[in-house]
Amino acid sequence: MTDTSTEKEAIQTQHDTGEKTDEYFIDERFADIQMLRYDVPCFDKLTLRRKLLIYYLTEAALTGRDILWDQNCQYNLPLRKTLEAIYGNYSGDKDCTDYRHFLTYLKRVWFSNGIHHHYGYSKFKPLFSREFFLRELEKVPTSLLPIPEGLARQDFERLMDRLVFDTDFMQKRVNQTDGEDLVATSACNYYAQGITQHEAEIYYNSIKAAQPTDRPVMYGLNGRLERNTDGTLTENVWRKGGMYGKAISRITTLLEQAMEYAESETQANTIRQLVRFYETGDLALFDTYNIMWVQDTDSEIDFTNGFIETYGDPLGIKASWEGYANIVDKQSTMRTTTLSQNAQWFEDNSPVDTRFKKAHCTGVSAKVVNAAILGGDLYPSSAIGINLPNSNWIRAEHGSKSVTIGNLTHAYRVAAKGSGLTEEFTIDKATKELIDMYGETCDNLHTDLHECLGHGSGQLLPGVDPDALKAYGSTIEEARADLFGLYYMPDDKMTELGLTPDTEAYKALYYSYLTNGLLTQTARIAEGEQIEEAHMRNRALIAHWTLRHYPQAVGITERESKHYVEIYDYPALRNAFGVLLSEIQRIKSTGDLEAARRLVEEYGVKIDQRLHKEVRERYAKLNIAPFKGFINPRYTLVRDKDGQAIDVAMDCTETYTRQMLRYGKEYSTL
Numbered sequence: 001m002t003d004t005s006t007e008k009e010a011i012q013t014q015h016d017t018g019e020k021t022d023e024y025f026i027d028e029r030f031a032d033i034q035m036l037r038y039d040v041p042c043f044d045k046l047t048l049r050r051k052l053l054i055y056y057l058t059e060a061a062l063t064g065r066d067i068l069w070d071q072n073c074q075y076n077l078p079l080r081k082t083l084e085a086i087y088g089n090y091s092g093d094k095d096c097t098d099y100r101h102f103l104t105y106l107k108r109v110w111f112s113n114g115i116h117h118h119y120g121y122s123k124f125k126p127l128f129s130r131e132f133f134l135r136e137l138e139k140v141p142t143s144l145l146p147i148p149e150g151l152a153r154q155d156f157e158r159l160m161d162r163l164v165f166d167t168d169f170m171q172k173r174v175n176q177t178d179g180e181d182l183v184a185t186s187a188c189n190y191y192a193q194g195i196t197q198h199e200a201e202i203y204y205n206s207i208k209a210a211q212p213t214d215r216p217v218m219y220g221l222n223g224r225l226e227r228n229t230d231g232t233l234t235e236n237v238w239r240k241g242g243m244y245g246k247a248i249s250r251i252t253t254l255l256e257q258a259m260e261y262a263e264s265e266t267q268a269n270t271i272r273q274l275v276r277f278y279e280t281g282d283l284a285l286f287d288t289y290n291i292m293w294v295q296d297t298d299s300e301i302d303f304t305n306g307f308i309e310t311y312g313d314p315l316g317i318k319a320s321w322e323g324y325a326n327i328v329d330k331q332s333t334m335r336t337t338t339l340s341q342n343a344q345w346f347e348d349n350s351p352v353d354t355r356f357k358k359a360h361c362t363g364v365s366a367k368v369v370n371a372a373i374l375g376g377d378l379y380p381s382s383a384i385g386i387n388l389p390n391s392n393w394i395r396a397e398h399g400s401k402s403v404t405i406g407n408l409t410h411a412y413r414v415a416a417k418g419s420g421l422t423e424e425f426t427i428d429k430a431t432k433e434l435i436d437m438y439g440e441t442c443d444n445l446h447t448d449l450h451e452c453l454g455h456g457s458g459q460l461l462p463g464v465d466p467d468a469l470k471a472y473g474s475t476i477e478e479a480r481a482d483l484f485g486l487y488y489m490p491d492d493k494m495t496e497l498g499l500t501p502d503t504e505a506y507k508a509l510y511y512s513y514l515t516n517g518l519l520t521q522t523a524r525i526a527e528g529e530q531i532e533e534a535h536m537r538n539r540a541l542i543a544h545w546t547l548r549h550y551p552q553a554v555g556i557t558e559r560e561s562k563h564y565v566e567i568y569d570y571p572a573l574r575n576a577f578g579v580l581l582s583e584i585q586r587i588k589s590t591g592d593l594e595a596a597r598r599l600v601e602e603y604g605v606k607i608d609q610r611l612h613k614e615v616r617e618r619y620a621k622l623n624i625a626p627f628k629g630f631i632n633p634r635y636t637l638v639r640d641k642d643g644q645a646i647d648v649a650m651d652c653t654e655t656y657t658r659q660m661l662r663y664g665k666e667y668s669t670l
């Protein structure tokens with residue numbers, strides 16, 4: 001599971017930027033995007049061996065890029081190559097409006113790894129003219145266009161034209177509209193065209209029925225569902241020699257090189273197991289790999305590489321490709337270690353029904369890390385918290401590894417500093433001061449609680465299907481983890497453990513959280529649209545449910561024709577979060593799909609249009625980019641005259657466009 005950072009921008013605290021200046025972190029801006037850089041503070045101090053390990057893990061993380069592009073939509077790769085060819089071939093006026101809009105469009109496509117918005121999932125609307133596009137496309141020599149064999153250039157051009165300009169074609173990457181055929185209406189490439197949701201569900205239900213109930217593999221995770229000539233369905237597995245085989249083969253070579261510099265024999269064996277999984281596509285091997293990976297808690301350099309998260313599949317079965325590498329931040333990790341060591345206390349004292357609690361909390365490991373590279377579905381828009389593996393039985397029997405990515409969080413803070421957002425959406429000076437004083441500490445702690453304890457807490461009743469909540473599962477799971485953190489933030493245990501400075505600090509989090517859920521997060525959604533993304537739905541659900549059921553604790557107040565969140569009773573809010581946590585855990589533990597649907601549809605999806613308009617106008621005046629993403633550092637091997645690697649150089653000056661064009665060349669595998 002991953003957690004996005006955007007909520008952290010909602011209300012921000014002033015923060016010391018460290019030794020780097022703001023300009024270092026804040027880079028290019030286009031459309032609704034602000035690009036940021038991140039620092040890898042400890043890299044230069046690493047031994048050569050560790051630098052080499054990072055280098056090969058980094059290369060492996062970048063090499064899967066094209067897999068994700070193809071997963072997001074089957075036409076993404078040809079379109080990217082076509083747009084890049086037009087960009088490279090263009091010799092006209094670079095100041096003309098059409099060209100400038102074309103550039104913005106290209107940057108958005110790069111950012112989203114395809115033609116659909118990375119958060120809203122809708123297809124981008126180009127602002128350049130169709131005439132401009134067709135004229136420039138026509139000028140590109142055929143040899144530079146990725147025209148598939150057997151397709152006439154004319155037909156290829158028509159396809160590109162439809163992709164960019166036909167609003168009904170491939171309209172939404174992931175459609176989650178209740179009651180529609182989610183498979184047939186989603187543009188993602190996990191199911192071949194013509195396959196319906198009903199067919200896919202029957203297919204996977206039959207596979208599920210053949211699985212052992214106690215330790216099922218994550219069936220369907222690593223393949224595209226396709227139709228045989230006789231009409232039956234089959235899975236085209238992503239593996240060496242199979243679908244995406246060219247990319248996977250390059251990844252395994254790099255992983256084998258990384259293995260030579262592994263932190264330990266354990267880590268080398270873990271990587272070897274991952275390679276075997278990539279070679280065979282056998283999900284039982286993926287389970288063994290995950291068990292080995294989760295047990296390796298000593299390695300100071302760690303990684304993720306593979307088919308991991310299922311947010312991009314409307315049925316939540318198929319995983320998008322991602323890769324990254326990280327270096328532990330030992331000092332900050334003390335904080336999460338404290339939480340982990342007390343995991344059982346938190347579990348025992350939570351407000352949920354005893355039947356849904358874990359008798360033994362196993363292996364909740366938690367670290368603060370610095371990212372060394374972001375790849376696949378983590379690039380350029382990244383999670384700041386990651387908790388893996390996702391297999392329920394492995395989590396139950398072997399625990400999970402949870403990380404908070406410190407250097408990314410820090411870059412976000414720098415970007416948010418002085419944006420004026422806190423001032424605009426905070427009701428009074430006293431609350432603003434509270435947020436200034438405690439906001440950052442509480443934000444960090446809430447993320448830690450969410451990742452280290454929230455996701456790992458609770459248990460399903462025996463026989464309950466882990467996928468029972470279907471399309472609502474992700475939202476309910478995120479709400480569970482968020483509520484766990486919200487509930488515990490004011491607890492005396494937090495001050496006793498030395499984590500919160502005093503018993504007032506939690507108020508900063510409560511105010512920020514509700515303001516985000518009720519008001520500010522909708523600034524990132526276009527007028528007239530609903531909330532789609534699971535983390536956003538979760539925050540809306542919690543905030544709106546609380547507003548409806550605890551009017552004595554929280555309200556929305558109008559002052560000088562602006563609306564603000566007003567909190568009347570903080571302790572009562574804690575009580576509200578406890579009650580909702582208990583209900584959400586019941587829904588999860590019993591697999592109550594109907595209750596999940598009611599909660600999410602009632603509180604997590606719809607937006608009050610009048611309030612939405614106001615929030616967007618106030619937000620627009622602040623001129624803040626609603627989404628942020630990261631430019632990666634560039635690592636190069638330094639060799640002596642005999643060709644021996646003597647160092648790995650890290651460079652953080654590459655521009656966004658250069659990086660994207662370079663990735664298009666160096667990591668083009670499909």
Ligand code: ZN
Binds near residue numbers: 002455477481
């Ligand atoms: Zn989460």
